Amino acid sequence: AQSVTQLGSHVSVSEGALVLLRCNYSSSVPPYLFWYVQYPNQGLQLLLKYTSAATLVKGINGFEAEFKKSETSFHLTKPSAHMSDAAEYFCAVSAASYQLTFGKGTKLSVIP
Amino acid sequence: KAGVTQTPRYLIKTRGQQVTLSCSPISGHRSVSWYQQTPGQGLQFLFEYFSETQRNKGNFPGRFSGRQFSNSRSEMNVSTLELGDSALYLCASSADRVSNTEAFFGQGTRLTVV
Numbered sequence: 001a002q003s004v005t006q007l008g009s010h011v012s013v014s015e016g017a018l019v020l021l022r023c024n025y026s027s028s029v030p031p032y033l034f035w036y037v038q039y040p041n042q043g044l045q046l047l048l049k050y051t052s053a054a055t056l057v058k059g060i061n062g063f064e065a066e067f068k069k070s071e072t073s074f075h076l077t078k079p080s081a082h083m084s085d086a087a088e089y090f091c092a093v094s095a096a097s098y099q100l101t102f103g104k105g106t107k108l109s110v111i112p
Numbered sequence: 113k114a115g116v117t118q119t120p121r122y123l124i125k126t127r128g129q130q131v132t133l134s135c136s137p138i139s140g141h142r143s144v145s146w147y148q149q150t151p152g153q154g155l156q157f158l159f160e161y162f163s164e165t166q167r168n169k170g171n172f173p174g175r176f177s178g179r180q181f182s183n184s185r186s187e188m189n190v191s192t193l194e195l196g197d198s199a200l201y202l203c204a205s206s207a208d209r210v211s212n213t214e215a216f217f218g219q220g221t222r223l224t225v226v
Contacts, residue, residue, distance in 0.1 A: 034214065036217075038195045040220075041222075042219055042220075043202055043217035043218050043219045043220050044202065044204075044217040045217070046200060046214050046215075046216070049214055084212070088219070090155065092155075092197060097165045098145070098160040098162070098168040098169065099145065099157040099160060099168050100147075100155075100157065100204075101146070101154035101157070102156075103154075104146075104155060105155075
């Protein structure tokens with residue numbers, strides 16, 4: 001069985017501030033982890049993925065995430081928020097099954 | 113390279129009717145998955161097809177069904193629609209559905225049941 005918990009359904013940051021979106025997972029086998037972003041009325045776009053290579057993963061648009069097995073976490077960060085980062089972000093896990101299990105999502109607001 | 117195409121984008125149906133949604137994957141992709149997105153339940157896995165075979169199914173009633181054609185295009189069908197079926201239905205395609213392969217999503221079909 002696999003599950004994902006995203007802490008904070010809504011996060012607000014000032015433009016230029018650090019973005020930190022939290023994700024914890026549960027998996028009975030070594031997981032593959034993903035972060036997706038969704039803009040209003042759009043599908044999901046992949047930001048980055050962890051597939052058991054480097055634990056620090058760099059993605060698109062300046063985002064990165066660090067896989068910490070001891071903490072079962074895969075938090076998403078960006079050093080400096082931009083207005084265009086305002087969207088909903090989803091963490092997902094895939095582990096030995098043909099499906100993605102998503103967290104509930106975190107809406108990111110960027111304050112000018 | 114064209115992305116995942118879902119048709120129609122918007123749909124309004126009446127309770128009790130049935131509906132068919134279509135998904136054309138990225139060229140060369142053989143795996144297609146379907147997800148339901150609602151404000152209350154979030155993103156939930158419906159089913160996944162690979163080379164016309166259903167490999168995995170989520171926890172949805174039998175009213176939800178799908179199929180995949182030899183050209184990898186997929187359809188999902190919902191019969192006897194209920195108000196609770198109103199949702200954004202997302203299709204995703206992958207080159208293969210090994211667990212570490214990323215899925216590429218379409219823009220979704222917004223289904224409203226009245």
